Amino acid sequence: MTTFAPGTFKPAPGRGSLPRMLFVHARTEAMLTLRNGEQILLTVIIPLALLIALSLMSVIPMPEPRVGSATARIFALAIISSAFTGQAIALGFDRRYGVLKRLAASALPRWLLVAGRVCGALVVVALQIVLLAVTALLLGWRFPLAGLPWVVLLIVLGTLTFGALGVLLGGALRAEIVLALANIIWFVLLMVGGVALSVPVSFVHLLPSAALAQALETSVVHGTAPGVGPVAVLVAWGVVAGALATRTTKLT
Amino acid sequence: MTQLRADRPDRLGCVPVSPNPQPAVEVSGLVKRYGSKTAVDGLDLVQQPGTVLALLGPNGAGKTTTVEICEGFRTADDGSVRVLGLPAGSEALRPRIGVMPQGGGGYPGIRAEEMLNLVATCAKNPLDPKWLIEVLGLGGAVRTPYKRLSGGQQQRLSLACALIGRPELVFLDEPTAGMDPQARRLVWDLVAALKDDGVAVLLTTHLMDEAEALADDVVIIDEGRVVAQGSPAELTANRPDDQQLRFRARPGLDLTLLSAALPEGLKVREVTRGAYVVEGLIDPQVVSTVTSWCAQQGVLAEELTVAKRSLEDVFLELTGRELRS
Numbered sequence: 001m002t003t004f005a006p007g008t009f010k011p012a013p014g015r016g017s018l019p020r021m022l023f024v025h026a027r028t029e030a031m032l033t034l035r036n037g038e039q040i041l042l043t044v045i046i047p048l049a050l051l052i053a054l055s056l057m058s059v060i061p062m063p064e065p066r067v068g069s070a071t072a073r074i075f076a077l078a079i080i081s082s083a084f085t086g087q088a089i090a091l092g093f094d095r096r097y098g099v100l101k102r103l104a105a106s107a108l109p110r111w112l113l114v115a116g117r118v119c120g121a122l123v124v125v126a127l128q129i130v131l132l133a134v135t136a137l138l139l140g141w142r143f144p145l146a147g148l149p150w151v152v153l154l155i156v157l158g159t160l161t162f163g164a165l166g167v168l169l170g171g172a173l174r175a176e177i178v179l180a181l182a183n184i185i186w187f188v189l190l191m192v193g194g195v196a197l198s199v200p201v202s203f204v205h206l207l208p209s210a211a212l213a214q215a216l217e218t219s220v221v222h223g224t225a226p227g228v229g230p231v232a233v234l235v236a237w238g239v240v241a242g243a244l245a246t247r248t249t250k251l252t
Numbered sequence: 253m254t255q256l257r258a259d260r261p262d263r264l265g266c267v268p269v270s271p272n273p274q275p276a277v278e279v280s281g282l283v284k285r286y287g288s289k290t291a292v293d294g295l296d297l298v299q300q301p302g303t304v305l306a307l308l309g310p311n312g313a314g315k316t317t318t319v320e321i322c323e324g325f326r327t328a329d330d331g332s333v334r335v336l337g338l339p340a341g342s343e344a345l346r347p348r349i350g351v352m353p354q355g356g357g358g359y360p361g362i363r364a365e366e367m368l369n370l371v372a373t374c375a376k377n378p379l380d381p382k383w384l385i386e387v388l389g390l391g392g393a394v395r396t397p398y399k400r401l402s403g404g405q406q407q408r409l410s411l412a413c414a415l416i417g418r419p420e421l422v423f424l425d426e427p428t429a430g431m432d433p434q435a436r437r438l439v440w441d442l443v444a445a446l447k448d449d450g451v452a453v454l455l456t457t458h459l460m461d462e463a464e465a466l467a468d469d470v471v472i473i474d475e476g477r478v479v480a481q482g483s484p485a486e487l488t489a490n491r492p493d494d495q496q497l498r499f500r501a502r503p504g505l506d507l508t509l510l511s512a513a514l515p516e517g518l519k520v521r522e523v524t525r526g527a528y529v530v531e532g533l534i535d536p537q538v539v540s541t542v543t544s545w546c547a548q549q550g551v552l553a554e555e556l557t558v559a560k561r562s563l564e565d566v567f568l569e570l571t572g573r574e575l576r577s
Contacts, residue, residue: 002387002437002438002441002442003441003445004441004442004445006448006449007449008379008445008449009379009415009418009445009446009449009451010418010449010450011348011418011419011420011449011450011451012376012377012418013347013348013375013376013377013417013418013419013420014347014375014376014377014417015346015347015374015375015376016372016373016374016375016376016378020373021373021374024369024370024373025370025373028359028362028366028370032359032361032362035361036361093360094359094360096360097357097358097359097360097398097399098353098355098356098357098358099357099358099359099360099362100357101325101353101357102353102356102357102358102367102371102410102413103357103370103371104325105323105325105346105351105353105357105414106346106351106371106374106375106413106417107346107347107374107375107417108374109343251325
């Protein structure tokens with residue numbers, strides 16, 4: 001028989017500090033992503049390999065300066081990989097393993113459950129972008145510094161929009177189906193969604209992938225503000241996906 | 253009823269005296285439907301502060317639905333549910349309650365100690381996570397990812413998450429499911445310690461011995477309705493004449509003569525092949541009647557016992573013997 005000193009479990013309830021909860025939750029999310037080998041392959045290795053390939057090999061036609069265009073497109077791909085595909089798969093399996101219910105049963109407010117995931121995703125995206133940017137600079141990319149604020153804004157907007165789409169997919173379906181769909185959609189967007197290749201089909205520019213790649217190309221290559229069109233497309237997808245996700249996301 | 257409560261003085265002793273004693277949980281007229289199926293059908297229950305209440309029932313009786321409504325995970329279709337004086341689901345309630353959902357919960361890749369630390373961050377005065385990990389026997393698995401913990405280890409981690417915030421009220425949904433006997437004992441000891449420290453515990457189980465060992469009050473539910481409630485003692489011996497004499501003998505004995513010889517009010521039947529039971533007020537004279545009848549029949553009564561009903565008898569009597577899907 002195990003005995004406990006009297007008073008060991010004497011009630012002393014209360015909610016922890018909100019900033020600390022947010023910090024620990026975001027850190028946990030980021031750490032789990034970085035610890036996951038498949039996620040690293042998807043979010044770091046593949047974009048890095050494609051960046052090098054697109055910059056050095058002229059098989060795929062790309063506007064000059066070649067390294068700059070490739071960098072912009074691979075930034076977009078990295079955001080889609082981590083905020084959409086990675087987030088959807090992680091959420092699908094987190095639901096399977098009951099962690100959302102577990103956390104929802106703690107004193108963690110619901111808004112913080114979302115905020116923690118968003119901050120965790122932004123940390124991972126920031127690390128990806130730094131790694132890709134350093135590689136691009138080594139490959140000869142000349143970044144017009146005037147574009148920096150726009151690039152940062154677009155990265156945050158892209159992460160939020162694709163994050164909302166990822167939650168919409170990962171929050172509603174079974175984990176295995178999420179896994180399959182998230183990877184297929186990633187591949188389709190990469191090939192014909194206006195990311196790696198310019199697709200001469202009229203409606204492609206209405207896809208969030210093409211909008212993000214195009215907006216980033218303007219700011220990364222020319223250092224100027226992105227066009228209103230691509231930004232509006234991104235915002236619209238983000239708002240619609242977010243609104244739908246709040247209705248369809250299930251805890252388990 | 254008063255008499256039975258008197259022989260359990262701890263029930264009165266441990267309830268904190270307060271000018272306005274508020275029930276820990278108060279459910280009245282609770283109804284929950286899933287499509288055309290009514291999972292909970294007008295359920296009432298009251299749990300006093302600092303007590304242990306066991307919701308006992310077969311699979312599909314509505315135990316988890318009831319608990320999840322109290323926890324705020326589901327909403328009631330009808331009726332009222334108040335927890336610690338607040339409507340169930342209130343944001344203000346969550347720091348005050350500890351929840352162990354059925355089947356646990358954790359990030360698939362997270363380590364036990366990281367998960368517990370994360371939940372501890374949500375609390376103002378958490379217990380020491382390292383200590384709790386050791387108490388629950390997870391010290392050897394602190395670096396194991398959640399998805400590779402055994403079912404019993406996941407359950408223990410989930411229990412740790414429920415307790416870490418020093419709650420006033422703890423909901424444990426089938427806390428010992430998937431646990432080995434040692435871990436079950438540990439959970440029982442923990443529940444006893446929680447109660448001694450004034451924490452109210454509402455647990456669900458379909459294990460009779462668990463309910464009998466832990467609970468101050470047992471609420472037996474079936475098909476979404478309360479079919480009996482009271483302390484284990486009240487449920488098993490609510491009538492002085494509710495006793496049984498059991499014995500085994502050759503199957504298929506003609507019981508007519510025995511029935512006639514027994515005092516009025518006693519019933520004898522063959523429950524299963526070769527297992528006989530006499531129910532009613534069993535006194536020495538009844539035992540003598542039974543044994544002499546056996547002698548006349550030329551049979552030896554084996555395993556002859558006199559006992560009050562067990563909680564299992566009560567449970568099977570109330571909920572039937574057929575298997576539930």
